[in-house]
Amino acid sequence: MADATPTTAPPPTPPALDADTAARLYRDMLLIRRFEEKAGQLYGMGLIGGFCHLYIGQEAVVVGMQACVGESDQIITAYRDHGHMLAAGMDPKGVMAELAGRITGYSKGKGGSMHMFSTEKRFYGGHGIVGAQVPLGTGLAFANRYRKSTGVCLTYFGDGAANQGQVYESFNMAELWKLPIVYIVENNQYAMGTSVNRASADKHFYNRGASFGIPGEQVDGMDVEAVHAAAKHAITWCREGNGPIILEMQTYRYRGHSMSDPAKYRSREEVNEVREKRDPIEHFGQKLIQRGQLDADGLKAVDRQIRLIVNTAAEFAAESPEPDPDELYTDVYA
Amino acid sequence: MASQILMPALSPTMEEGKLAKWLVKEGDEVHPGDILAEIETDKATMEFEAVDEGRITEILVPEGSEGVKVNQPIATLLGSEEALNPGTAVPGTPNGEGKSAAGSKQISAPPAPTMAKPVPIAPVAALAEPEVPAGTEFVTMTVREALRDAMAEEMRRDDSVFLMGEEVAQYQGAYKISQGLLEEFGAERVIDTPITEHGFTGLGVGAAFAGLRPIVEFMTWNFAMQAVDQIINSAAKTRYMSGGQMHCPIVFRGPNGPASRVAAQHSQDYSSWYAHIPGIKVVAPYFAADAKGLLKAAIRDPNPVIVLENEIVYGRSFPVPVLEDYVIPIGKARVIKTGHDVTLVAHSISVGLILEAAEKLAQDGIDAELIDLRSLRPLDTSTVLASVRKTNRIVTVEQGWPICSIGSEIAATVSQEAFDWLDAPPMKVTGKDVPMPYAASLEKLALPTVEDVIDAVKAVCYRR
Numbered sequence: 056m057a058d059a060t061p062t063t064a065p066p067p068t069p070p071a072l073d074a075d076t077a078a079r080l081y082r083d084m085l086l087i088r089r090f091e092e093k094a095g096q097l098y099g100m101g102l103i104g105g106f107c108h109l110y111i112g113q114e115a116v117v118v119g120m121q122a123c124v125g126e127s128d129q130i131i132t133a134y135r136d137h138g139h140m141l142a143a144g145m146d147p148k149g150v151m152a153e154l155a156g157r158i159t160g161y162s163k164g165k166g167g168s169m170h171m172f173s174t175e176k177r178f179y180g181g182h183g184i185v186g187a188q189v190p191l192g193t194g195l196a197f198a199n200r201y202r203k204s205t206g207v208c209l210t211y212f213g214d215g216a217a218n219q220g221q222v223y224e225s226f227n228m229a230e231l232w233k234l235p236i237v238y239i240v241e242n243n244q245y246a247m248g249t250s251v252n253r254a255s256a257d258k259h260f261y262n263r264g265a266s267f268g269i270p271g272e273q274v275d276g277m278d279v280e281a282v283h284a285a286a287k288h289a290i291t292w293c294r295e296g297n298g299p300i301i302l303e304m305q306t307y308r309y310r311g312h313s314m315s316d317p318a319k320y321r322s323r324e325e326v327n328e329v330r331e332k333r334d335p336i337e338h339f340g341q342k343l344i345q346r347g348q349l350d351a352d353g354l355k356a357v358d359r360q361i362r363l364i365v366n367t368a369a370e371f372a373a374e375s376p377e378p379d380p381d382e383l384y385t386d387v388y389a
Numbered sequence: 390m391a392s393q394i395l396m397p398a399l400s401p402t403m404e405e406g407k408l409a410k411w412l413v414k415e416g417d418e419v420h421p422g423d424i425l426a427e428i429e430t431d432k433a434t435m436e437f438e439a440v441d442e443g444r445i446t447e448i449l450v451p452e453g454s455e456g457v458k459v460n461q462p463i464a465t466l467l468g469s470e471e472a473l474n475p476g477t478a479v480p481g482t483p484n485g486e487g488k489s490a491a492g493s494k495q496i497s498a499p500p501a502p503t504m505a506k507p508v509p510i511a512p513v514a515a516l517a518e519p520e521v522p523a524g525t526e527f528v529t530m531t532v533r534e535a536l537r538d539a540m541a542e543e544m545r546r547d548d549s550v551f552l553m554g555e556e557v558a559q560y561q562g563a564y565k566i567s568q569g570l571l572e573e574f575g576a577e578r579v580i581d582t583p584i585t586e587h588g589f590t591g592l593g594v595g596a597a598f599a600g601l602r603p604i605v606e607f608m609t610w611n612f613a614m615q616a617v618d619q620i621i622n623s624a625a626k627t628r629y630m631s632g633g634q635m636h637c638p639i640v641f642r643g644p645n646g647p648a649s650r651v652a653a654q655h656s657q658d659y660s661s662w663y664a665h666i667p668g669i670k671v672v673a674p675y676f677a678a679d680a681k682g683l684l685k686a687a688i689r690d691p692n693p694v695i696v697l698e699n700e701i702v703y704g705r706s707f708p709v710p711v712l713e714d715y716v717i718p719i720g721k722a723r724v725i726k727t728g729h730d731v732t733l734v735a736h737s738i739s740v741g742l743i744l745e746a747a748e749k750l751a752q753d754g755i756d757a758e759l760i761d762l763r764s765l766r767p768l769d770t771s772t773v774l775a776s777v778r779k780t781n782r783i784v785t786v787e788q789g790w791p792i793c794s795i796g797s798e799i800a801a802t803v804s805q806e807a808f809d810w811l812d813a814p815p816m817k818v819t820g821k822d823v824p825m826p827y828a829a830s831l832e833k834l835a836l837p838t839v840e841d842v843i844d845a846v847k848a849v850c851y852r853r
Binding site (some may be wrong): 092096098100104161163173181182183190191192196197199220221224231316319385389 | 395397398399400401403421422424430432433434435436437438440459460551577582583585587588589590591592593594595596597598599600601618619622623627628629630631632633634635636667668670690691692
């Protein structure tokens with residue numbers, strides 16, 4: 056905690072989750088991992104086009120956060136969004152079909168990887184312009200306050216977006232009007248190919264709200280239980296009418312910025328070290344075994360179940376038709 | 390079960406590449422995330438990772454091979470039991486044969502869709518002008534008052550409508566458009582924002598995504614350039630990008646175009662900028678009744694609507710019908726005056742120019758038909774075309790710059806759709822192609838004048 060930051064109650068050492076919740080979070084993280092691996096594969100085969108930003112390595116962040124949301128809460132993020140959609144409960148088939156540009160996708164194939172939405176799951180995108188989702192999320196929180204609902208908006212952005220001016224315009228209004236919003240900075244250390252050290256004068260993203268009086272916390276984003284504890288605390292803070300809060304998630308992306316990133320800005324050793332020492336899924340799996348919450352066979356059973364879901368999604372995407380030519384002109388106006 | 394690993398596409402445009410180096414050899418066990426090979430594209434050398442577990446049984450393309458086509462098999466993989474489909478076959482596939490290993494299924498890219506026959510741009514439905522029954526009382530009011538009344542009426546009607554912007558509440562509006570609204574609706578619904586256009590525009594769009602109906606006032610449209618990304622990328626495109634799932638019922642409004650002596654950064658006409666964008670509607674009224682009726686329509690519209698007002702016009706007074714609910718359909722032009730010799734088309738403050746020009750032209754025996762576009766998107770080309778087919782001549786008038794202007798669009802449409810009716814080339818009268826100068830003498834030269842309109846009309850009528 057930086058001195059200047061107004062503090063809320065510091066997050067306690069994350070308590071061990073009960074067996075059911077722990078198993079669910081493990082499964083949710085693994086679903087994202089396997090889904091993203093499959094998406095990478097389908098991209099390589101030409102089934103997915105354009106830009107495709109994979110979330111591999113960062114799974115604990117969104118899974119830990121989403122485990123704490125209630126029915127009136129919303130989420131919004133940028134273009135590295137597949138994990139957020141799965142964690143929000145969206146159907147992997149619809150997400151994969153959208154990646155493949157098929158009519159059965161969440162946006163009828165018109166949005167693609169970066170632009171998907173589910174009003175049913177209160178997932179408000181999926182936005183392709185770095186930082187633009189921050190004022191949009193602040194607007195969702197504004198609507199909660201306007202309607203006097205108890206909803207909290209979870210607004211995700213990266214360490215790169217954290218340097219956009221509109222983020223601070225949003226912070227200012229959110230604190231000024233005490234809007235119920237959790238700003239989650241997914242600090243994966245690289246804004247495309249530029250490391251935090253080369254882009255940010257102040258590397259303490261949890262502290263970026265200090266001049267507005269917004270409290271912040273730094274969280275180990277590779278530990279799903281730490282994220283879960285921080286999420287619970289932050290969402291309660293907002294729901295009780297205290298205004299916004301910032302959570303900086305220390306995380307790491309294993310893959311390139313997008314599929315066409317040769318990743319020459321960091322070494323293979325750096326990536327491997329994180330994978331070996333901090334992998335959110337591997338480590339949590341080991342923890343579950345140690346605690347006796349799940350055994351090795353149990354983990355394998357989860358993996359089999361996930362692979363089936365992911366393969367089914369890929370089949371569904373591949374077999375779904377592309378949008379009809381008539382769809383070119385629909386959905387421009389209501 | 391064996392499957393093939395295919396040459397991957399590593400960028401949206403890659404068709405072939407060089408298999409620079411294998412990092413595994415035949416017989417190696419591989420796991421997801423292991424690097425299999427280095428691939429050189431025209432742009433970079435990329436590492437290529439395994440997706441599934443298994444053993445490399447055969448390398449089909451040796452390292453150093455150039456011109457390896459995307460999706461060409463480069464190795465075979467024998468899937469480990471864990472990596473393969475766990476007992477259950479994927480529905481519709483025989484035993485899930487090789488379905489889970491890297492590149493196992495040869496899914497060819499789908500054929501490109503056949504081009505749809507172009508359809509009309511933003512088709513305009515039959516739009517009915519609101520009925521003004523005989524005997525309706527008219528009151529004279531300023532455009533300023535008409536805009537205020539429109540907002541107040543809609544805010545009374547629907548409590549999801551709110552107004553936000555700089556100085557809209559306590560100051561009563563920088564141009565006094567929101568006079569009295571704070572007193573009537575309170576600070577929850579009439580919201581002073583910090584000077585933060587990018588931020589509050591995005592916030593408004595987010596609130597609209599959540600189902601509210603924000604009216605976002607820009608002190609002038611010049612300042613909205615700070616926010617144009619949120620207007621276009623977020624407000625205009627999200628419905629389409631979401632396959633129709635998301636809605637963005639929002640109004641962006643404020644004074645547009647040159648005022649007086651405020652120089653280049655504060656004197657810009659954004660008509661053609663916003664009219665260019667699919668997904669938003671654009672209105673630019675001149676008369677008070679239209680300002681009221683179109684702003685009410687904009688607030689009720691389920692789409693983002695840009696309302697281009699004009700500072701100089703705010704103070705002008707016109708009759709407005711006293712009716713319970715006067716809503717004018719967006720996308721319908723008004724024929725202000727019928728005539729036989731030439732069609733004059735304008736919007737916003739330039740309507741004043743064509744009215745004045747028409748009086749002077751009448752003295753010279755030229756009978757002009759006058760069209761107030763009122764809406765710029767959808768653009769009511771059918772009203773314009775019907776007029777040109779009658780008069781055979783057209784002059785467009787606007788304050789914006791000449792390149793890619795509203796007049797350019799109308800000239801193109803008329804040339805395409807009514808070429809055989811034209812007795813003269815369409816003529817544009819526009820602002821001059823320079824940033825707005827401050828000096829009074831130069832500012833006057835930069836703006837279109839009644840004389841410019843008369844000259845253009847005489848040119849197309851061959852009366853010079």
